[in-house]
Amino acid sequence: MTFEELYRIAASRVPAYRRFLTQRLGSVPEVVSREDFAALPLTSKKDYVKAFPLEDLCLDGTLEGKHVLCRSSGSTGKPTYWPQMPEQERYVADYLYTDLDEDLQISLRPALALVVLGLGSWISGELTTWGLRTLGIQKGHLTLATPGINLEEAAEILEEFGPRFPQTVLYSYPPFAKRLLEMASDRGVDLSVLRVSLRLAGEGYSERYRDHVNRLLGYPEGHLTSVVSGYGSTDFGSAGKETPLCVAIRRALYEGNLTEKVLGVPDLPSVCQYDPAAHLLEVVEGELVASKYQAVPLVRYRSGDRGELVPFREMMARLADAGVDPLRVLEERGCRTDRVRELPFVLVHGRIDGGVTFFAANILVGQVQGALETDPVLAGAFTGAFQLRCAETEDLSSVLEIRAELRPGATAPEDGAPRLARELARRSTEYAAVWESNGDRALPRIVPVEPGSLYSSTKVRYLDR
Missing domain, CATH: 3.30.300 (GMP Synthetase; Chain A, domain 3)
Incomplete structure (x- = not known):
């Protein structure tokens, strides 16, 4: 879906967005080009999502057809509810399967999937759980356990069932994952024989964190597929993935102390790749702005994240100028280069809203x-x-x-x-x-x-x- 197509859907089918445009511009403008789209006002949680009734924010002005309500965590004191459509849940399953199949080959090595994320109505844990459960039913090779953020229960499951599977995939937040692995290690669990991989969400982490976790898991410190994250939001879902190429780039910058030389900043940002055909991202005055077709369509929505978008060839050229070949890093560390996709990068430097x-x-x-x-x-x-x-x-x-x-x-x-x-x-x-x-x-x-x-x-x- 293009930017222009998404706009036409939102302008014709979302009552709140039509009112928002009328309030800001005096009318609902015609958008036929990217330049027209870029002239539209930005939306945000405060001045758009919180300013209109929930039904009016939804496609066709109704909750009918939105099969579940999830909520984001409410950093401002009150949770925000996000209705979901079946297409969104199917997308999560497809996204998860691509990662599990390409990077971990679960069809050859079936996995225990352990979800240590907030459950209940919290969106990240629930969508991850539903996506994994769908994969377990439809494709097999996957057995799911959902202790949530009960780390004692998670450690018990890992100790009891981890040895019964060729590998374990842990979905969690970076601090929770670290504590869980340390708890398991203290119990005498030999993590190195469990082939544990981490799929992390919620916040970034340093390469020192990756080194520490890899040591706990029995991998080399610079292993490229054992600890993986992504870029996204509870508001607009997953928008980028930390591919093995992204990890190879971060490792090269970290190990060579090249972050400022290549990226122009002193601190190493999150580095992910995104598909511009599926994720509509812009940068406006240093802030990442997302547009997304979903139950509550978002048009030019402020993410609150400081970041930048870098085309694939530009990133590779910057690295080459610094003497870095990330494809060689991939080969040297046991990853396939034929699966590298020439997708642009989204770099995330932190929050822009003062937090x-x-x-x-x-x-x-x-x-x-x-x-x-x-x-x-x-x-x-x-x-x-x-x-x-x-x-x-x-x-x-x-x-x-x-x-x-x-x-x-x-x-x-x-x-x-x-x-x-x-x-x-x-x-x-x-x-x-x-x-x-x-x-x-x-x-x-x-x-x-x-x-x-x-x-x-x-x-x-x-x-x-």
Whole structure:
């Protein structure tokens, strides 16, 4: 589907989008070219999805024919419900099968699929589960277990059933997957004989994380198919995949310290490939913008992610200029080059809305600011100037770190972390769920700093980037 075709569907069949266009432009314009499409106003969750009744956002202005309701996690305090059509569920199954068949050859080595994602009505875990269940029924070679984010149950299943299958595929979030594997290892499970592969969602991860996980799993640190992620959103689904070529590129940049030389940025972004015939992506002022045909069609929808799109040949040329041949890396590390598709790349550098991702929860600057200002003890100890980041500890665990400026003469309260956690949980259902399931591991780490140390010129830099 082209950009123009999607627009015509949304403009003719989605009541909310017609009203949105009329409010913004005074009429519903005709779109016959990409230039016309690029002139359309951007939509977002705040000014579009939250501004109209759910039925009016749907195709044909009705929930009829939308066979299930899922919800995203509600980083702003209230969940958003996303009706789904059967086509969306079928797409997930096809997407999952392509990965399992091409990279893991499950028709030759049947797999245990372990879903350690949020279940219930949470969209990522539910769609993954339904897609895998469909594959198990229709194609075989796959046996599904769904402990959700109950890591004790997940570890028991991995220990009990992992040895009964030629391989195990773990679907999870990076911090949960790491903890689960460490728990299994502590129980004496020999992960190296289970042929475990990770399929991760929710947030990015470093190459140091990949090294650590591969050591736990018994693979070489630079293995290219054992730890794989993608780019997507609960709002518009999967939009890009971390192919073996993408991993080879990240490994070459990481191992050769070439990130800034090749990509022009100091920190290694997420690198995925996407199919422009299936995923309509743009970049507007540094932000990734997605358009998607689904039960709630989205036209020029702001993702909230900082990123860029790089054509295949341009990426390969940049790498060649730096002396890097990712196809050679693929061959040297046991991957087939005949399966490389000349698809463009989507690079994701982080959130653009003033926040970080922690255990798949979006934590916004405004939520931390409100928490520091609302709790009387925290407000008495800190000025309200702070810097937020998601950091890695020495053992590569994720930690939500807040460097907070002390008031003159004040000391940091001993119970500052749980106080801040309680206030954050009030503001974010995402963080509340993470804290409930992870306990003290999800407590923020408050690092007191001297007055004035967080200022760049006359402004506070609230994100440590």
